[in-house]
Amino acid sequence: MKSKKLLFIIFILLSFMSSYSQNGIENLLSSGLDDANRFANAYTKPGSDAVIYGLANGWYNTAKVKGLGSFEISVIGGVSQINEDKTSFELNQDDYNSLQFESGSNSQQVGTVFGQNSPDVSMNISEGGQTIGSITLPQGLGSENIEYLPNIMLQGSVGLLFGTELKLRFLPEVEAKDVTSQFYGAGLQHEFTSWIPGIKVLPIAISGxxxxxxFEGEYRFSEQSTLVSGSNQSIRTDIDSWHYALIASTKLPVINFYGSIGTVSGSADTRLKGEYTVNTGVSQIQGATLVDPLNINYSVNGFRATLGTKLSLAFFKLNIDYSFQEFNSLNVGVNFGI
Known part of the structure; x- marks a missing residue:
């Protein structure tokens, strides 16, 4: 199971989808839809936010655009830092209808998709003052000692007319027994210094x-619990990410420096798909079969600044940069082109 999780996060970026297991988020349905939605929102939000910011990485390594017909192929990889405050959240049982800590606590910190519960956190499902079942809260990637969110992608760039450059990127489609994913993107960069008199003779470039x-990803459950059974069960996530930036760089023969300021915005739609029959749960849904019971939506708007350097050797170029944002990231690009 561990190797499957690691393969999943490396190749499709969406690490939090692989952290569900037999004692996963679907078991929370036994406490009712309100409780399940409340927990799922707090548990998954850091993962969705991290992916939206991560998809903005690596788009550019200079403000100078390519000439008409010039092209470049890039392999871009990097890691995003997961801050401590993204690994847990405070769960107060007073905010829930049917969940109570088995330990007797009223509230405590529990792991998000990036965290872990050590030891496991068990919660009773109660109704009318009676305990009718119990669940173990799902672990996050912290249980696998994963502290960074990796990403890797292939990108192509080509120079167009009027100081403009088109960029296309994708991650090869991944299909396995439990995983399906698809990723693609497109960008436009326009150099202002190509048409501002006096500036284009200076050893700097400025562009927008x-x-x-x-990103589209699906993780299919291969195991079922005694609390909740069913068929065709999976978690599906669709993510849109936008990045707007103003870029400046030097125009020197071998070593150059670049930086940018801009914004990242986007949305994530995560759905629990399939049929879920609640075998043990509150009377409201006891014995009911729920179809596509959870739908969680997030949006992100944040600031981003990047500093980097690039080494150019004939048709081979190597760049490295660091981005300051909600999930700081370090990225490296290997570029080939003319």
């Missing part, structure tokens, strides 16, 4: 950029 990414 807009880029869009789309």
């Amino acid at each position: 950029f807009i880029g869009y990414n789309k």
Whole structure:
């Protein structure tokens, strides 16, 4: 199971989808839809936010756009830092209708998709003052000692007319027994210094950029619990990410420096798909079969600044940069082109 999780996060970015297991989020349905939605929102939000910011990484390594017909192929990889405050949240049982800590606590910190519960956190499902079942809260990636969110992608760039450059990127489709994913994106960069008199003779370039990414991923449950059974069960996530930036860089022969300021915005739609029959749960849904019971939506708007350097050797270029944002990231690009 561990190797499957690691493969999943490396190749499709959406690490939080792989952290569900037999004692996963679907078991929370036995406490009712309100409780399940409340917990799912708090548990998954850091993962969705991290992916939206991560998709904005690596778009550019200079403000100077390519000439007409010039092209570049890039392999871009990096890691996003997961801050401590993203690994847990405070769960107060007073905010829930049917969940109570088995330990007797009224509230405590529990792991998000990036955290862990050590030891396991068990909660009773209660109704009318009687305990009718119990669940173990799902672990996050902290239980696998994963502290960074990796990403890798392939990108192509080509120079167009009027000081503009088109960028296309994708991650090869991944299909396995439990995983399906797809990722693609497109961006446009326009160099202002190509048409501002006097500036284009200086050893600097200034340009604007807009880029869009789309990610679709699905993780299918291969195991079922005694609390909740059913068929065709999976978690599906669709993510849209936009990045707008103003870029500046030097125009020197071998070593150059670049930086940008801009914004990241996007949305994530996560759905629990399939049929879920609640075998043990509150009377409201006891014995009921729920179809596509959870739908969680998030949106992100944040600031981003990047500093980097690039080494150019004939048709081979190597760049590295660091981005300051809600999930700080370090990225490296290997670029080939003319």
